[in-house]
Amino acid sequence: MENAQKIQHLYARAGFGLSPTEWNRRREQSLNEALQDLFSKPNDVRELPVPALVISETTANNNGVQQKERQLVAAIGIDWLNRMAAPLEDALLERMCLFWHGHFACDIRIGLPAGQYLNTLRRHALGNFRDLVTAIAREPAMIRYLNNQQNRKERPNENFARELMELFTIGRGHYSEQDVKEAARAFTGWSSDRTGQFIFRRLLHDFDSKIFMGRTGYFDGDDVIHILLEQKQTARFICQKIYRYFVNEQPDEQRVEAMTEVFFADYDIARLMRFVLESDWFYEDRHIGSKIKSPVELTAGILRQLGVRHCNPAALIGIHRAMGQVLFHPPNVAGWPGGKSWIDNSTLMMRLQLGAAFCMASDFDLALKTELDEQDRRFVRRLEAETDFAPLADLCRQVPEKEYFDVLSSFLLLPDVSRHRSTVEAYVPAGAPQERIRQLTARLMSLPEYQMC
Template structure:
């Protein structure tokens, strides 16, 4: 395996980080691909910012269950604290030394969606974020078991209301459709059987913690995906993990997030089989993806549209422009269609070409135009600086493919960088 040229290192950093940061690219340039991938997959620990003040479950939840005035007050508190939580994550992404972990946490946040507007419990969403971080590169099997017990998820998908006397199918349906095997591989009786298995999985009213209440569990024999038994929730999860479509579904999501917008179904099935054989080792799957010929193929570069987080956070991490305020960055991400802790629905953000519309493209260009008016010679808090290198290398650094617009004829790094930021090729990675 050959050593990484500069443009190859830039490709790896852009796809796995938050912005193609110059110093990181230079650290990986000249290493073997395998060594560089291991460097990405095994980052040094980075300090997590302290959590913002949030009202605990026991104080906030009773307010939502009493009179209208208390309910309105609870809603106002959750919205205010939700904004703080969003700002906390933006500031974490700006400051982190391990952007790959943030990117993986964001990947799982979009796979296992929960929102402020539905849960009205920012403290639970914070705990869910910590859960996603802990399992981000661990075992998907363990992550799935943990998310099924996660209080924010139980509230978001009404699992905490699922009892033998009043079954609620929301969590069971999304477990099958979105988290594991996907549409076309289950029937309505399977949803009902899974619903029965998860009855009694609740959130303790006093603590806001997960609890199983056996008295609320529906016993009896049920048939799920061709298997018959008296199932618990854990048994349902085990059956789903054994199903080939769970690994295939997950692997395809990784392909679309890290490789290209054109899935190779043969390769995806091969990787999925390896994933199942590894007991759903996420880091192992990422190692396979990042070492694959498909990941490094020139035809697959510039095929992924940058998400709003990648565009906004990534650009300000890369370049020495004066930064927008945290609130302005949050507002930009919202206008561009990606509001942290508040995805549009249970399916999360569609991503890909859906990030781009006539309206969002105008906002993207306005942001980059405004940002690049800053003084490139001005040292800012991030400590980054524009590298003193030939123009050709600046192009390789900032664009994954050749620029689509003519470069400025007048020389100068500041002018060139502004031109590259406003080139359509900067919108992709």
């Protein structure tokens, strides 16, 4: 495989693709240089601003207040999406945050805890997994989502303890029901106060001795996490998930074992990611373009490739909802299942038209486009997208028009789409170069191959 394609694969999986300007620079880089850049800013997590709390105990049932909080959550999601799309941001950090958001899946409807939760993910996304888990266990959003505020000495609530084991650390089949009960006792009293901060409610905590995974002691929540991380299965469980997310949906036991060895040593996430992304096997042909982009990846990629400077946040959220992934609203605590489950007839049609809609949004003569019906036109108008085709035009500057297809398709898509050349070109009307570039881009983004990364 060509070096440039490896770099493209790297940035598609460990980031959200490349902008035309980035592509122009990076395709000349060595893979090592590209990797260096990717890992160059792991300590700069640039926290997102956390909104003040609007809701209170007395206004919790007020529809207007709930609505206001939901808008705050949506605004954080859009902020985050814009960071995923922006070439100046830390691509790997944003990608890891999205991965951890799916892993520590949490539905959040209030702005302040949503912001705090996301900043916790940002602080530890490439740090130590132990710190990440202990921080998440203290996260008010998670405490509320999994009912740990109801977890009390006299009446333990097992919800958080169970998911901690089943989904966050060791995985189903590696603990007993008794372990769940004992772990729940260890987390009694871990709660949040009315200002949305973590609080340890001493009076509700069970200080008695517990027997957890064959060990006996006066364990609290941190001890439980510590014992779970002593099990190699926890490292393996996380590595399986990382492999399926970053490399291939089909697990490969041998690779996962190699990853597990690295991760189990100290649970350093950045070190694990370096190991994966620097391995030769990460660049094997069978992995390239084998994953279906998630709706958020798809839109972040479009925004980045088209240099979208502005678009209507409400429209974006509507699109994400229609395609089945809204940030801060995973379907349940198991996160988004991903893969083929993203695709059905309605989501596919939406996906195939999304890139073209962004390309068309910069067209002021939409009414003249006869192939669009009124509904499509409304959709495109509602996007209010301001795109910048100049960097794309730059890619094509030194190239004769008949090679635009090659230049643009190798930039926009990982899979080979040369078999579609005649079709795509037939649908691009003759015109000024810049207009041809826009039309070609719209058509290339409408190919099913564009859904893959």
